[in-house]
Amino acid sequence: MKKIKVAIMGLGTVGGGTYEVLTRNRDVIASGYGVDAEVVKVLDRSEDVLVSRGVPAEKFAGNIDEIIKDDDISVVVETMGGLEPAGTFIIKALKSGKSVVTANKELLAKRFDELEEAAKEGGAGLYFEASCVGGVPVIRTLTDSMQANRITEIMGIINGTTNYILTKMSEDGLTYAAALKEAQKLGYAEFDPTADVEGFDAAYKLSILASLAFHTRIPLSGIYREGISKVTPKDIAVGRSMGYTLKLLAIGRKNADGSAEARVHPAFVPESHPLSSVRGAFNAVFLKGDFVDEIMLYGRGAGAHPTASAIVSDIIYCADREEPLRLDFKNGEASLADDFSSEYYLSLTVADKPGILASITKVFGDCGISIGKMQQQVSAAGQAEIIILTHTTKESAVRTATERLESLGGVKKLNTTLRVIK
C-alpha cells in the first residue's frame, strides 16, 4: 500500500467535492488501487467554509507556507480558481517538489510554460485532467491511450453552460436571454456569464487539449473565438427544419502542411452526428488519430463530483508514476493557419424585387463560393428572407462575400453567418 499525504487549497464547490470523495471513498481507492490518499491540510480564506465541510480543526492550514513546509505532503490540489493567488501558490508548491493537481483551465491556458518550468525545477509533476470536461478522461486518453497516433483533429462540446442554453433554445423555443436566466437560476451559469457565453472558457480548454493533441503549443491568442450571445431562436428553428442542431463547438485541426487551426464558435451539426444528441449540461469530445480513427468521449463537463472524480484520479495516477509526466509541448508554438474551410449557413433579409437573387448569387460566384442550397420566403410586405447553405469553402472567401453583400443594393440586412459541420 502506497501512502500519500495530500493538501487541498480552496474548499469551494470542486475543492469541497474533492475533500468529500477522498473521505468517503478512501477505502475503495485503497483496496482497488493500492493507494491510501489522506488529506492532511486544507487551506481556505474562510474558516467557516472548512467547518461547514466538516474538516477537523487540526487540518486547517493558516497559510500556503504551512503546506509547503510540511515534507510529508507530496501532492497539492489547487481548487481556488482564478489567476492569483492560485498561480503563485502552485509555483511555490511545484518548486518545493510537491506535485500539483489542478482544475484551473484559465491559469493553464495563460501561464502553462511558467508552471511547467516550476515543475521541472522542483522535479514535481503537474496534472490537470480536471481542467477540461469534468470527469471525462479526455486528457488521459490523449496522453495515455492515443500515444501511437498522430492526432489530426479534436472537435467537441466542451462548455456545459452554453450547451444548456442552446438546448433550451432549441427544444423549448426560449430566447437567448430567457435560457440564460434559467441557466443562472440552476447554477449552470454565473451572474456574469461572459466567460462561458462568449467562448472564453471553451477557448481555455481548447488551448490545453489541442496543445496536448498536437504536441505543440496552441496559444489562446491563436484561437478564433465567437460566442452564442447573438444566436436567435429563429436561426435555430430554421436549422432544425433543415436537419441541423446548433452547438457551440471547439475545433482543433492539424493540417497536412503542419499548420494548426483552433476555433470556438457556434455551428450547425447534422442531426445524425453523435454531437447533435449531446444535450443540456453534458459535454462530448471527438478525437481523431491516424490509427485509432475516431474516439468520442461523453459525460458531465462540470459539477463538483465529476470534477472531483478527475482530481482524485490525477492524485492516484501521480502516485503510480515512476517519473512525473512532462507535457511541455516540445515542438514550441504551433504555426497557425490564417484561414480555414467549412460549409456555411447565411440568412439575409432582402427587398422582394426581381433580380435580387441573381445579384446575390453573383457575389458568391465572384468569391468562388459554391451554393449548396438556397431558400426564399416572403417575410413582410416587400421583404423576403433568404437562407443559403454553401458547399465547403474558405472562411476568408465568406468574409469577402458578406462584406460585399452588406453593401449590395436590395440587401437590407445580413442576419446571420454560421458555420456548418458535415
Place this chain on the structure above:
Amino acid sequence: MKKIKVAIMGLGTVGGGTYEVLTRNRDVIASGYGVDAEVVKVLDRSEDVLVSRGVPAEKFAGNIDEIIKDDDISVVVETMGGLEPAGTFIIKALKSGKSVVTANKELLAKRFDELEEAAKEGGAGLYFEASCVGGVPVIRTLTDSMQANRITEIMGIINGTTNYILTKMSEDGLTYAAALKEAQKLGYAEFDPTADVEGFDAAYKLSILASLAFHTRIPLSGIYREGISKVTPKDIAVGRSMGYTLKLLAIGRKNADGSAEARVHPAFVPESHPLSSVRGAFNAVFLKGDFVDEIMLYGRGAGAHPTASAIVSDIIYCADREEPLRLDFKNGEASLADDFSSEYYLSLTVADKPGILASITKVFGDCGISIGKMQQQVSAAGQAEIIILTHTTKESAVRTATERLESLGGVKKLNTTLRVIK
C-alpha cells in the same frame, strides 16, 4: 529517452497492424512520450506472412524460446488469438519477467487467474486494453480515470459484428441471414459467426470489463447470454414504430446488496438514448460511477489499426509505470444475483376471438407484471398479433408469465420476448 525492445507473437491482422504502427509512428511516440519502442523479434507460424509484412529476416524468431531467452526484450505482444499455444507462450513470457500485452479476450476471460499468477511470479505486468472495444480506452478509463468511484453499472455495445448486422436489418430491412452474409463479405463476420452472433465475444469482454469495474471476478459462467440469430426484421420494425432501436447490449450491474449481475442480450433502446445512434461496426460503452455519474466512450470496436493503437498504448503505458499494474480482482468471485429487473417487449400471435385479451392480461396480473402499453393488429384471417410493453419487472416473473402464455388457450405462438432499456 526510454528504450524498450519488443517482440510480437502472431503477425495476423492485429499483429501486423501493431508492427506497422510501431514502425511508422516510432518517431511520434519517441518525441511525444519519450519512449523508443523497437520491435526486435517477430514470431509467426508462416515465414511468408513475415516476409509479406516487410519484416527483415534478422527479426524472425524461430520459436518462443528465442524470445524468452533474449534478455533485452522487456515486452511481448501476443496477437495470435485462441487459447493455445497463446496461453502457454504468455505464461512463459510472464514467468521470465517480460510484461505481456495481449488482445486475447477469450483467454483472459477463461484463464485470467492463471495468467495473473504467472505475472506475479515473474514480477511482470499483464496489459490488455486491446482485448475490449478496439482502440477505445475503456480499460484505461476504468483503471486510471475512475479510481475515485464505486462503479455501479457498465452498459454497452461491445461487438461490432452484431451491431453491423442489426444496423443493416434496421435501416435496410434485411433479414438476419442477408445481413450476416453482407457482414461476412465485408470481413466484419467470420465464416463461422457463432462467437459473435451468439454473444460469446461480448460475454468474454463483459467478463473482463465487469471484473475490473466491480473489483471482483465476474466469471463467464455467471453471465446470462443470448445472441441475435433469432431476431426478426418484423420485431425491429415494430420496435422502430414505437421509438426503439434494437441493439445487442452487454450489461453489468453492482447492486446495492453487493451482488452483481452480468448479461448479454438484444434489447430495445429508446431512440433518444446515445447508444441508439451507435451504428454499423462502431461500439460504445457507458460507465456509471458514484461521483463521476455517467461517462460514455465511443469508437471503432475492432479492426487492425484501432486495436493496434490500443496495443501500442499499452506498451508505452507499461514502460512508464513504476510497478506493474495488478488487476487481480482482490475481492474474489462475485456473488451473482439470480434474478434481474427490466422492462419487456413481448409479441404473441393469438386467435382473434373475444376474451383472449382478458385472459392474457390476467396472466400478467397473476405474475405481478404491470403492462405499460399494448397494441393489437389483425395479422391473418382469424389471427391477431399482440405487442405488449411491460413496466419494470423481474426477469423471473416474465419467464413464469411466458410459460403460462405458451399453454394458454387461444395463444398460437409466443413470437418474441425482448428486454427494453429505459
